Amino acid sequence: MASARPSGRPRDPDVDRKLADAAVDLFGEQGWSSFTIEAVCRRAGVGKASAYLRWNGKEELLAEALTSRLGAITDVDTGSVRGDLARLVLQMTELYGGEHGRAAMRLAMEAAAMPELAERYTRIAQDQVMAARAIVRRGIRRGELPEDTSVTYLLDALCGGAMNHVLTTRLAPRAVRDAAPPAAEYAERFVDFVLTSVLTRGGAV
Template identity: 65%
Template sequence: MTTSRATPGRPRDDQVDRRIADAAVELFGQHGWSSFSIEAVARRAGVGKASVYLRWRNKEELLIEALTQRLWRVSDVDTGTVRGDLVELVRQQLELYVGDCGPAALRLGLEAAGNPQLAARHEEMAQAQILAARAMVRRGIRSGELPEDTSVTFLLDALAGGAMNHAMTVPPRLRPLSPEAVADYAERFVDFVLASVLVGG
């Protein structure tokens, strides 16, 4: 099926598509929107500008699609226990922010206010995270694992804020964190937060 960006007689190369998208995310993560250009992305991807314009009409369209492809949404995972669910929530957040695409994910949050298209992408990611997290906490309350008066907002602020703070303070030389380091931090952090929630419960 031909897309609006494809040129007749010039089939798309998925490997080139991936190289360009990866280069766009890396460039944005390192230097931000002010230094983002089709020329810079083409140089980093090792392709000509024509190859980029064959696929995307402008730099806004390129970056938004690249971020959509590379930055996944935090999703609701039902592990059977509220602790397991929240560990998975924190693990997903950390993998997003301290993984290969972490600089771009963090940069998106910082620069969204000045760019409506970036703001829309950031809002989409944030809403997915909020909905997933609320579902997890409410399951825990329904199952009796969390007290009925547990503040969904405060618990999520603690978990999401803690994960974000940890991601922002990891030294660049340690990025991306290993899956083992992410899992270990997620478990220990959730246990620490839940200990305060469950006191007297």
């Protein structure tokens, strides 16, 4: 493994794994402004040379690490629009609230300032749009949703809702956090809230 071949040495998957974990953790904790290859290597306990041999700069290192560590958002056909959307919300609370959640949040936040990150974030956002479009298309075909259902507003409500839920739960007092429903239950209830009319029938609006 660590034999001293001077070039063409096969990449050590263990070193790759350590560097990717360290890169995502560091970015999640401190963001882009203090992200350096040196700091990633220090955290990974890996020599700097390995990292400089592998990547053309810190943008590439971070982009690759984020791709490998942040789960992709996918479309799941559960047979009903409620079920499909609940799975989508669950994937999003896992993305933002899970092990690498802070890195995923920062990516959304800092992407506008950095072309390499922007591309990565745009890909995640596009996955969300594609999944939501497929779900809405099936919902319309099944007769569950009106023809003119807005994918954009639906995504703002559901993606944004998942993000807001994670942000506010994280800072809530312990007792409130403990009383919160499990993620899957939150996803179902929240989708029901968004899908079901809130306005009282015959209300004065």
